[in-house]
Amino acid sequence: MYAMPSKSTTIEHLHNTAVSKPEGSPILSGRDLVSINELDAEDVRTLFATAAAMKDDLTPFVGSLAGKSIIALFEKPSLRTRVTFETGPTRLGAHVMYFDHSQQRIGQRESVKDYALNLERWVDCIVARVFEHRVLREMAEHASVPVVNALCDLEHPCQALADLFTLSERFDTLEGKKLAYIGDGNNVCHSLMLLCAKLGVSFTAVTPKGFEPQFSVVRDALADAKSTNATITLSHNPDAAIGHDAVYTDCWVSMGQDHQKALRDGVFDCYQLNEELMERITEKGNDWPYFMHCLPAHRGQEVTDEVIDSPRSIVFDQAENRMWVQNSLLWHMLADAPSA
Numbered sequence: 001m002y003a004m005p006s007k008s009t010t011i012e013h014l015h016n017t018a019v020s021k022p023e024g025s026p027i028l029s030g031r032d033l034v035s036i037n038e039l040d041a042e043d044v045r046t047l048f049a050t051a052a053a054m055k056d057d058l059t060p061f062v063g064s065l066a067g068k069s070i071i072a073l074f075e076k077p078s079l080r081t082r083v084t085f086e087t088g089p090t091r092l093g094a095h096v097m098y099f100d101h102s103q104q105r106i107g108q109r110e111s112v113k114d115y116a117l118n119l120e121r122w123v124d125c126i127v128a129r130v131f132e133h134r135v136l137r138e139m140a141e142h143a144s145v146p147v148v149n150a151l152c153d154l155e156h157p158c159q160a161l162a163d164l165f166t167l168s169e170r171f172d173t174l175e176g177k178k179l180a181y182i183g184d185g186n187n188v189c190h191s192l193m194l195l196c197a198k199l200g201v202s203f204t205a206v207t208p209k210g211f212e213p214q215f216s217v218v219r220d221a222l223a224d225a226k227s228t229n230a231t232i233t234l235s236h237n238p239d240a241a242i243g244h245d246a247v248y249t250d251c252w253v254s255m256g257q258d259h260q261k262a263l264r265d266g267v268f269d270c271y272q273l274n275e276e277l278m279e280r281i282t283e284k285g286n287d288w289p290y291f292m293h294c295l296p297a298h299r300g301q302e303v304t305d306e307v308i309d310s311p312r313s314i315v316f317d318q319a320e321n322r323m324w325v326q327n328s329l330l331w332h333m334l335a336d337a338p339s340a
Ligand code: CP
Pocket: 077, 078, 079, 080, 081, 082, 151, 159, 294, 295, 296
């Protein structure tokens, strides 16, 4: 969508204070991102094109969000999400405020509705990491400004966008590629499955019995997969990941599930991504599939050092790309909107 800035534009830019206008128009003005379901494949392709343009040269976008304020509400801990949502938009000229909600959940001091109706008077966008998906839905229903899901119990859409963008950097096309997720059928698994289905990437979720992805998510993914020829496969056997282009895992106990630690203990052991499993799922004569993880990793649990530190691991590219896809997302949501 964007004509890459020519070298001369870039050099001129470095020597000149004038900020050129990025080409292309924002496509998500006034929209939320609570679930991957809210995006279609074309939206995602545009988001990726802008993210790639920004990563190649941010210069034309510098200052594009000047005057915009973003509030980032966190009920749970974070490194990547917090830092990328603070440093990224700051590079575009926006002002980001971090609000610690670890001691008092959103909706506790005043209703989610009243909270949203206050915030929309001061800020241009609400980014929130919450325990309950329903809180984001309520916030999005009442706030007139965009609400972005920075992780909840059901989904982690910004992560999935960064992940598929990272894979897109490795292949000419994503269509027809195969991603296997091994571990807990959790929020990260859900957003990945939904996004893969939209982009024509076949997705295999391998989980222990009782830890499968949620039915409603599988149903939505299957509906999208029909039109992209992707397959959605559920299995309890790690061998179902044989021949996939990338294999992904996440923690076995997510934030907010600490009370289930005993219940989960030992259940996931044969789903550990170690050298033996990587060899087993690699077709003869091929390299290991790319290894992916949203991080934080629990080394020695869901993944061993040999795998996460191997040349096939792209986990830090995923972490870096959180910033580029989120900047793209915010630019598409806010660049055209009048400031609060
Ligand atoms: N992947 C991810 O969301 O990391 P944080 O929990 O550190 O934000």
